[in-house]
Amino acid sequence: MSSIKYDSAEFMTSAAKYSQCPADIGSEVAFAGRSNAGKSSAMNTITRNSKLARISKTPGRTQLLNFFTLSGGEYRLVDLPGYGFAKVNKNMKADWEENIGEYMAERLSLKGVVLLMDIRHPLTEFDRMMIDWAVTAEMPLRAVLTKSDKLKKGPAKSTYLKVQAELQSKAPWLSAQMFSSLKKEGVPELNQWITEQLTDVNNEEEPNEESV
Template sequence: MTRLNYQTARFLTSAPTLAQCPPDTGAEVAFAGRSNAGKSSAINALTRQKSLARTSRTPGRTQLINFFTLGDDSGRRLVDLPGYGYAKVPEAVKREWQQHLAEYLRGRHSLRGLVLVMDVRRPLTEFDQTLLGWADDQDMPVHILLTKADKLKSGAAKSALQQVRSRLREWEDLVTVQLFSSLKRQGIDEAGVRLDDWLADAEI
């Protein structure tokens, strides 16, 4: 299988709505998760760049869909979706974010897979499960990164992984799960293989 070089990722554009996203061609993988789950740090770790995806001291500040292109106009993209659930923002704004997320997941033809980022200590929140439901409706494969695995001892982290796998048994044909730590560089190669599955051999 072809291996992609994620270090070539470069910022492409930001869009507030599906209608303003780049042309729906090529292939892309989207990253979603709670605002404090370490999504931006995971993207930076996978691309081996310090600030490709902006990490904020105020979780939930990013309300745009951010696109990163791999290589020079290869037609392959990584997408950073707005964080959800944590930010102290008006309820109407949260509902608008959720609407944009749903529209993107349901209407984006070039989307090949979803990386769902969860804090290993607080996995499968209500909205995580809503996202999994949307993905299931679209037969969209999902790869879950249980981030901040370094915050738990090895045995506790492996136990958390098994518990999440057990709870997702009904979706095991679409969903895969792994432990991940941006700080300790744990799980980067494993996640890269999953991204390659979706992007490397996609018809562009």
């Protein structure tokens, strides 16, 4: 498995529409989550760059698909628009949903999805929608329970076990972990999972190894 330098992350481009996304080649992992789930903080933490993904004081401000390169452009991270608390008009929200849906359905270079959930409010309607899509698409998905430092260890672990059990009951390519941007907990595990998705690009060419 190739090593990826996460601190090499650099902004590449933004897309307001799916048609504006960069060339659909290589490998990328997308970050999704409700507004205020800690998505930007998590991306900044795993890349060790506090300014990579801008943290808005107004949840739901990110309305674009933002692409970041890793390891000199060989791999990409994609920051998807957040949902939940955004005070926008219905037409704009419809555009978001259409663009995200098209991206998720059509993007061949998409190899995995990191779904950020506030550990205090997991498995929202939006979360379940993303999970159901990942099951149908057979897309690897990692549910990252952010802000784990906000709960005591007992309740935090209990929530993690509940989410992990539900995901595993749906599909073996779904998994969960705890994460804290504040205490830098869960960073190695998340980096490793992302690396596995980005570098596992030969599965379709090696069908004999699928059962390994």
